[in-house]
Amino acid sequence: MGRKKSIIKIPKNVFLKCPHCSKRNKAIVDIESCPQKFVCPKCNKEVNTPIAQCCVICAFSNKRCPRSLYMEARVKGLELR
Numbered sequence: 001m002g003r004k005k006s007i008i009k010i011p012k013n014v015f016l017k018c019p020h021c022s023k024r025n026k027a028i029v030d031i032e033s034c035p036q037k038f039v040c041p042k043c044n045k046e047v048n049t050p051i052a053q054c055c056v057i058c059a060f061s062n063k064r065c066p067r068s069l070y071m072e073a074r075v076k077g078l079e080l081r
């Protein structure tokens with residue numbers, strides 16, 4: 001029985017939801033992205049990665065950062081695109 005190789009897709013951009021004003025801010029993701037903070041353009045507050053979270057992409061968007069996906073792909077032997 002052939003096992004289908006799972007594919008993990010790296011997002012091109014994400015929406016970071018500001019925890020202060022709930023605005024969703026579009027952010028471009030590059031292959032090495034693991035940003036530790038962003039500044040919300042609406043309320044101008046700086047948002048930092050919460051303790052025990054990987055980065056603001058993992059914490060404040062519904063996607064995960066490329067670095068985190070890359071680690072998972074390596075551990076599970078998945079294909080990354």
Ligand SMILES: [Zn+2]
Nearest residue numbers: 018021040043
């Ligand atoms: Zn905000």
Ligand SMILES: [Zn+2]
Nearest residue numbers: 054055058065
């Ligand atoms: Zn992350």
